Amino acid sequence: MATQKVGQRLGFIKVPESSAGAARGGTGRAIHPFDEEYGTDTSGLIFGDDLWSTAYYGVTPSLLTQMIGALNLDWERFTFIDLGSGKGRALLLASRFPFKKIMGVEFVPDLSTVAAANIAKFDPSWKACREIESITGDAAKFEYPEGPLVIYIYNPFLAPVLKKCLKHLSKLLEKEPREVYLIYGNPVFERLVKRYAPRFEQQWDRMFSFTTEEAAVDRFGSKEERVILWKYAYNR
Incomplete structure (x- = not known):
């Protein structure tokens, strides 16, 4: 069962829509409460159809706000x-x-198009950044903008693609060193960061808890998530 759970989180094992949440106690609601509140379309468990990606599954709202807030930048x-x-x-x-x-x-x-539509309609009173963009492209070839960065990954890739992303980022920062933080949620391939981005120094490794309401609707019945933060040693 443990192997099956890991496979589900990575995207190796497909879970029927009706039973994905029940596997570990979650309700697996088709529409996440976040979408119900804001009229967006970020729900669902969409598996990668190749050998390099895992699956799309929207991050738990309080998890993202907790992990970003912990940076205090x-x-x-x-x-x-x-x-x-x-x-x-x-x-x-x-x-x-x-x-x-x-x-x-x-x-x-298709996913990027949905994201763009969500961005266009999303306008809560607490929105503090108005410049949001969804780009269709290869993360391993992405042209990063200038200036300090907070890079976030929620276990979207299997090892081969993550390796390419890290090598690409490291090569860029060797030429253009700067302040960069890397947040890795559900860090299944954390060892690759140490190997292919050695100048990133680990800042913390934490477990963040979901709210009771979020845990109740999580498709995997999760109540918490592990997150690791690294910082690029640009002045080393």
Whole structure:
């Protein structure tokens, strides 16, 4: 059963829509409460159809706000970038913080199109960043903007693609060193960061708890998530 659970989280094992949440106690509601409240489309469990991606599953709202809030940065200096951004829930949630800009990179055109539509309609009173963009493209070839960055990944790739992303990022930062934070949620391939991005120094490794309401609707019945933060040693 443990192997099956890991496979489900990675996207190796497909879980029927009706039973995905029940597998570990979650209700697996088709429409997430976040979408019900804001009229967006970020719900669903969408598996990758190749050998390199895992699956799209929107981040738990309180998880993202907790992990970003834990950085305690001068937000307006930083661009937030979500690699493998899917339908864009993380982009919408990140707008609670006054980032300079928020960008998502998604390889699947259909998902990126949905994300763009979500961005266009999302306008809560607490929105603090207005410049949000969903880009269709390859995260391993992404042209990062200038300036300080907060890069977020929620286990969107299997090892081969993550390796390419890390090598690409490291090569860029060797030429253009700067302040960069890397947030890795559900860090299944954390060892790759140490190997292919050695100048990123781990800052913390934490478990963040979901709210009771969020745990009740999680498709995997999860109540918490592990997150690791690294910082690029640009002045080392």
